[in-house]
Structure formats: structure tokens, C-alpha cells
Amino acid sequence: MASNDEQRSATTILTTAAQSIAARLIANETTAKFTKAEISTTNLFNQSVTELQVLTSLDNVQQTADINTVTVINNNTVNVNVAIDQTKAPNNYQMNSVGLFAVDGDGKEVLYSVTVLKDPVYIHQDAMGSALGIDLETVVGQASNVEISVNPAGAVTNEILKAALADYVKTDYVKSLIPATVIDGSKPADFKEAVTLEKGAVDGAGNAIATTKNVSDGDAETLKSAKDYADTKISGKADDSKVVHTSDMRKPANDVAGIEEVNTLQTQVNNSAVGTNLITNLSSNWAQGWIISSTIGIPPTFKGDNNLRIRTLQTIPVSSNSPYTFSINDTLFKLSWLEIDSNGNTICTAPWITSANYAFTTTSTTTQLYIVVAYKTDAIINTSNLPKLKLEKGSVATDWSPNPSDILTKADDSKVAHLSGAEEIGGQKTFDTAPVDKTTGNPYITKSDVTTAVSAVNANMVHRNPNTGVVSEPVDFTKLTVEGGKSVATSDDLKSLEASAWRPLTLKNSSSGIILFKDNGNGTASLTGSANFTVAKGTKTLTPAITPPTGYIFTSLNWNERSYNNNGVWANKYMGSGSSGVLDSFDTIISNGVICFLGQDDNDKPITFSPSELTTVNNSTDCNPALVSISKV
Known part of the structure; x- marks a missing residue:
């Protein structure tokens, strides 16, 4: 790295020309305006400061980026926001260095600063209007002599917006003009009052619909004809064994879903991946370290001695050319990822994302992702510091939820009882029926049964130490004899004799x-x-x-x-x-x-x-x- 500081991921060096302008800005001898930024694939991270200061241009420039905004941080420093328009990217490429250009008061444009990246940022060619913003904190010497600007490209003024909307009316205004008596023919109508149809009513085929009066006033022949007509539409009486009766239903018919409702629910199930967290938040599925190499077209290699990064141990399966959204619930962290194809080769390296939500689209060959998390300050991190992360399909972020595998974990085999083999069961277990011995068929006795039996035996038992044979508690023998009635001397008797x-x-x-x-x-x-x-x-x-x-x-x-x-x-x-x-x-x-x-x-x-x-x-x-x-x- 040019600054010999291996903890930083990017370094910005002012060129010799920039130092000259900065000195003149301090002396109020000139002014300055930042004009553009050039994006290069050349890796300059290991160049020395002296080598970077004398540069006047960059090699392998892929595209020129506009200056979006210039804002003052303090009297000596400004923030230059560069907008990289991905629709103008000539192809997919890796950004390794950024050259910032400025014009002094004499109209001379120079390479002002060079920002070199430790890890390349993948720029994905995107025809959908995506753009990547980069903030370059730049020393200018005297901020009051720098032209502060906002790029109006893509912005819409109030006058233009008002003119474009002048010919449109609000939905609420249109609804207010429709009389309450108007019926929407595409929806079922509930007639609260009697409605007179001057020309009668017809069905979809143009057949006239009879009123109840027509039916009640009709002669027998007319009604018979109606029955005959109905009979022609029925092939025969339904087989009673093949129909469902209302009495057979667990719920009333009006509480049973129709086929359209079932199809709608099925669609929701098919799309249930949307909102599902694809990242496991269990620390056991993460490890310290990040990439050693992420060369496009070959599998990535990782190192485990980097205590500033934690990464997923396994890849996350994703769909090719599909929208996804990252969410992170802690403002202290940033994240990035590698896109991998089905052969395990690197497709691209994503930039560091510092925002709470970030939507992106996978490439046409991406099938899996490696994900890395770090502190924005690049402080030491381990798997116990893992924030709540979410990767979900779709371009809209939803509330955080755990990965299903984080909830439905496999039962600990050491904590379940098995049907065979010797094992110890901890805790209290209740049996409705006392277990029996498989060989004898005799029931096992309970703990209380054993306690009762032992208590009965203890009442007539002399206890002694099993190791020494010494009686462990006093026992009162009133008539203790040995060998056919010989009296036994006590310890008190022996002590008296000794004295x-x-x-x-x-x-x-x-x-x-x-x-x-x-x-x-x-x-x-x-x-x-x-x-x-x-x-x-x-x-x-x-x-x-x-x-x-x-x-x-x-x-x-x-x-x-x-x-x-x-x-x-x-x-x-x-x-x-x-x-x-x-x-x-x-x-x-x-x-x-x-x-x-x-x-x-x-x-x-x-x-x-x-x-x-x-x-x-x-x-x-x-x-x-x-x-x-x-x-x-």
C-alpha cells in the first residue's frame, strides 16, 4: 500500500499539481473547480507516495464519471461526490483507482488526486439506470476558494414538474364527478331499491330473462317446455356415491374456498422465497477472514488470519439474473460479497455497502454468493459480533426475520431417548404405566417404593464404614454376647482397666x-x-x-x-x-x-x-x- 498502512482499504494521494493549487488557494491567489473523475482498472495500491504524486493521468481508463456534488467539510477540506453511471460502463470491469481532475483559476485542468483501492470494486454494466456514488474527502487548503456545485443532470425543476402535471387530474376528483347511481358493470351490484329495465334483461347470449311474474303466470305448457329444456341440459341424475353432501362437510359450503382462491394461495406459496432470509445468522456458520485472491474466472482463495473481516463459511445459493436486496440492522457495519458461478469461479466482487438496504441484480451466470461483514472503522471483529443481516429475493427490503434453518435446527442427538442402546436419561420422566423388565415381565419399582423399603431395613440395621468396617453411628446393645453367652467388654470398660x-x-x-x-x-x-x-x-x-x-x-x-x-x-x-x-x-x-x-x-x-x-x-x-x-x- 502506498501509505504502508495495511489496515486501510483505500488511500487518496494529492498530486504535485494539486499541492501547488492548494498552496495558491491558501494564499487567495487562485480558485478551483472539480470537473470530472476517471475510473481505471490499473492497480496502483502498492505504488509509493512519490510515484503517485508525480502522475498527471491514469492508464486503462474505463469511463469518465461526473462530479455530483461538492460540499464543505471544514476550511481546508471538501467532500467530492462522484457518480459512476453504470449505464455508460463499456462492459463489466473492476475499479482499482480513481483520478479526480480540477481546473484552477487560469483554466488549466490537472489531475488533482489519485485514490487507490486495496480491494477492487466491481462495476456492473446495467441498462436499468443504476449508478454508484463515491465520496472523495479532498484537502484543498482554502475551501472558500473552491466552487461548490450540484450537478443538475437528471434533476427536475418545480416549473417543469408543474407543467407536466397540468393536463392530469387527481383520481379523487374523477370519482367526485361520478353519480352515486352509476353501476360498475364489471362488478356485482347490490340494488337497494327496485330498478326498472325499459327493455328487459338478457343473459350473456342475448336470451331474455324471465321475471318471477312471468313464471307464476305461465301456463302448464310453457312451464313443461322449460322443464324439457332444462332436462336436455342434464345428461342424467348424479350418482349419489360420487357427490359430496352438505352433511359430509366439516365446514358449511359458504366457508369453503373456491378454486380461484386456492390458485391465488398457491401463487403466494410459489413466491414465498420473497421475504425469506437467505443468510444464516448462526455464528457457527461464519468464520474470520476474507479473500486472498478473487481473480475473475477462477475460484476464490481465502485467508483466516484477517481479524478485520468475517465471512460465510459456505456459499448462499441464488438465481441468475435476478433481483436481490441486502439489509443490515446496525449502522456500525458494512458488507460486500463475491458472485460465483456453478463451477465455483469468481464472477465479480461487489463494492462495500454502507447503507441500511441495497438492491442489486445478479449476473447471468451467478449461482451463489460469498458474503463478508466488517466494521466501517475496520476494527477487530469476530463471529460473536455478527449483526442481524438479511438477503432476500426481490428489490424491496422487508423486516428482518431469521433464516428458517436458524429456527428449525436438528435435535441434539445427545438429548433424545433412543429405542435401543444403553444411555442415561436426565430429569424427571412420567410414565402412565410402570415400565416392566423385558426378560421377566416384572414391573420396576419407583423411587418412593425403594425409599420405603430402605427405611424399613435401616430401622434394624447397624451401619458401618464400608472401607474401614467402623460403625458410623452409635448403637445401644443391651445384651451383647459372643461365643455362647460370653459378655463383651465396652470401650469404657477397657479405659477403666487401662487407668x-x-x-x-x-x-x-x-x-x-x-x-x-x-x-x-x-x-x-x-x-x-x-x-x-x-x-x-x-x-x-x-x-x-x-x-x-x-x-x-x-x-x-x-x-x-x-x-x-x-x-x-x-x-x-x-x-x-x-x-x-x-x-x-x-x-x-x-x-x-x-x-x-x-x-x-x-x-x-x-x-x-x-x-x-x-x-x-x-x-x-x-x-x-x-x-x-x-x-x-
Whole structure:
């Protein structure tokens, strides 16, 4: 593209001569008048700006277009409307460039601007008076020095119109001159009053019509002759089996359509394509992209990476050499199309249509259309932005309606029940008669039947977790026994036994022995047994010895100890206050809930600790076992 802007579909470049005129217009040194436009098939879209500016004429000019109107947009810009008269087109051709010519104040005509098109516009030779208008927004420098014009060609003045209508009268005026008593002989007449016919009445063949008086006054012979005449017109009595009686009709005879009415309705059905929307508005039938090539005589090729256009996936069948009308319900959009023959080859490319309605006639070989839609601003578009479009046969636009296929869509096979095969039916279905099993003939039970049966079973059932076997809800067994009447202990029974049982304790810094623990249930625990420990040296060194069971901590103790045969441990509150005959003595204290020993200065000491030899706090009696205050955590 000359402007290197691939998003635009057309670019207008001022020539060097135009720039000179514009400069003189700004300086009020000249005036300008746009005179004509030349339409060329030469594709100049890929020419550079410099190459376009030096042009003084165009090659391959197909026809010259008139300047229809020139209107001011602002002080520097005007809009030049060019009318391409399709009756003057030498043949069908593709418009690729437009040259706009102007005359300056010296009478010199120059090529003022060149408009190059990215996509060619098809100009169809049309003898019916069609014309294509093009708006060229043109920079002039000083709009007040440009001659503003309206082409009067084809316009009718009021004076000419009045003169042409002077010899005509209005229909209402003619009707006012006709007396009310005049009867239209081509239509049935309803005589409200008696009418006297001076010469009598005759039928279409000129036969006189008898009055009721003629019949009533006639003699028997006359009447017999009338009957004989009537009989000659009847071949015989109708076969009763081959006639329709009024009693057989579903509607009275006066409410049944005649053959003429039926024929009229049939004609309307045959022409029902008029007003039918031929375009599907389902987004699934559209895709992004437009043509790569639309060369006349070969099939078009498409590209899917153009997100500025959406097109029909399939062609729309149409009739050759027939009138059609496009309608679009949104002023933000424009549309175009390709006309394709029965071999799939391109016949022509239509221009971009920006109006709400557009009527056109297909070529003599057109059998199908590809349709493209875009924003007028060439913004990004996808199939979800599709406006309401309508293509209908005929030259008159009618109200929008959906394509019949958009309404009568095929049922979703996944959502219907089939007569065979396994499938899941969702939602509630009502059966007048309960379905039965094909093999057994037994009826299927309903959901409420199952619920009732399950409720009855649940009342006498113990529920458990199917994965772990654990009973999932409490059950009250009043007389549960096993193996011929043996009682079953409960978890409470087991917990009670556990609480009152002797349990071995974890010992630290011990080489051998065992010490047992029992919760007395009153905040104290009993200790018994014997174990060997190694107490580290140092009066400040703490040696952990006896650890409580999980869930407990030791809280306090006050032991006065005596030993026998030098085998015991003096465990006093104050170190060194033991009795005679004991080699060493140690303080016993609690740290972090654990019973610990404090060492002596000289060396590590191996000791044997026997709680059974401890006395009570008042030293009155032997204490076997020893007591320790405890707390649960």
C-alpha cells in the first residue's frame, strides 16, 4: 500500500499539481473547480507516495464519471461526490483507482488526486439506470476558494414538474364527478331499491330473462317446455356415491374456498422465497477472514488470519439474473460479497455497502454468493459480533426475520431417548404405566417404593464404614454376647482397666531395671520397681531419669529416703542430709515434668534407685510403693 498502512482499504494521494493549487488557494491567489473523475482498472495500491504524486493521468481508463456534488467539510477540506453511471460502463470491469481532475483559476485542468483501492470494486454494466456514488474527502487548503456545485443532470425543476402535471387530474376528483347511481358493470351490484329495465334483461347470449311474474303466470305448457329444456341440459341424475353432501362437510359450503382462491394461495406459496432470509445468522456458520485472491474466472482463495473481516463459511445459493436486496440492522457495519458461478469461479466482487438496504441484480451466470461483514472503522471483529443481516429475493427490503434453518435446527442427538442402546436419561420422566423388565415381565419399582423399603431395613440395621468396617453411628446393645453367652467388654470398660493398671515407664540414663506407674485417680501416682542409673558429676548437673506416661507430667515430690545394705539412694530435698551407712546421697527434683537427679562434685556415680524403699513425707511409715503428684495434659 502506498501509505504502508495495511489496515486501510483505500488511500487518496494529492498530486504535485494539486499541492501547488492548494498552496495558491491558501494564499487567495487562485480558485478551483472539480470537473470530472476517471475510473481505471490499473492497480496502483502498492505504488509509493512519490510515484503517485508525480502522475498527471491514469492508464486503462474505463469511463469518465461526473462530479455530483461538492460540499464543505471544514476550511481546508471538501467532500467530492462522484457518480459512476453504470449505464455508460463499456462492459463489466473492476475499479482499482480513481483520478479526480480540477481546473484552477487560469483554466488549466490537472489531475488533482489519485485514490487507490486495496480491494477492487466491481462495476456492473446495467441498462436499468443504476449508478454508484463515491465520496472523495479532498484537502484543498482554502475551501472558500473552491466552487461548490450540484450537478443538475437528471434533476427536475418545480416549473417543469408543474407543467407536466397540468393536463392530469387527481383520481379523487374523477370519482367526485361520478353519480352515486352509476353501476360498475364489471362488478356485482347490490340494488337497494327496485330498478326498472325499459327493455328487459338478457343473459350473456342475448336470451331474455324471465321475471318471477312471468313464471307464476305461465301456463302448464310453457312451464313443461322449460322443464324439457332444462332436462336436455342434464345428461342424467348424479350418482349419489360420487357427490359430496352438505352433511359430509366439516365446514358449511359458504366457508369453503373456491378454486380461484386456492390458485391465488398457491401463487403466494410459489413466491414465498420473497421475504425469506437467505443468510444464516448462526455464528457457527461464519468464520474470520476474507479473500486472498478473487481473480475473475477462477475460484476464490481465502485467508483466516484477517481479524478485520468475517465471512460465510459456505456459499448462499441464488438465481441468475435476478433481483436481490441486502439489509443490515446496525449502522456500525458494512458488507460486500463475491458472485460465483456453478463451477465455483469468481464472477465479480461487489463494492462495500454502507447503507441500511441495497438492491442489486445478479449476473447471468451467478449461482451463489460469498458474503463478508466488517466494521466501517475496520476494527477487530469476530463471529460473536455478527449483526442481524438479511438477503432476500426481490428489490424491496422487508423486516428482518431469521433464516428458517436458524429456527428449525436438528435435535441434539445427545438429548433424545433412543429405542435401543444403553444411555442415561436426565430429569424427571412420567410414565402412565410402570415400565416392566423385558426378560421377566416384572414391573420396576419407583423411587418412593425403594425409599420405603430402605427405611424399613435401616430401622434394624447397624451401619458401618464400608472401607474401614467402623460403625458410623452409635448403637445401644443391651445384651451383647459372643461365643455362647460370653459378655463383651465396652470401650469404657477397657479405659477403666487401662487407668488402674501398672504401666512401665520410659527411663533415661539407665543401664537396666524397670519402674512401674499407676494412676491412683486422686492426682497422685504410685511408683514401684528398681533401676540402675548413672548420675553425671556436678552439683548443678541435672540428670533426667524417670519419664511419665504419655498424657501425664510429674508435678511435685518430697521423699526422705533410707537405704539398706548400701543398695539404695539417698534422695533428700537437701543434699548431704542422709543417714549413716550410705556412701552417697543425691537430690531428687522435677524438671519439665520428669524426675531428675543432681550429681556430686567428684565423678559420675552409678546408683540403684528403688522407690519401694522410700518413706512418706512425715517419715512415719515405710512407703511401698512411693507417691508422686501428677497432672494430665
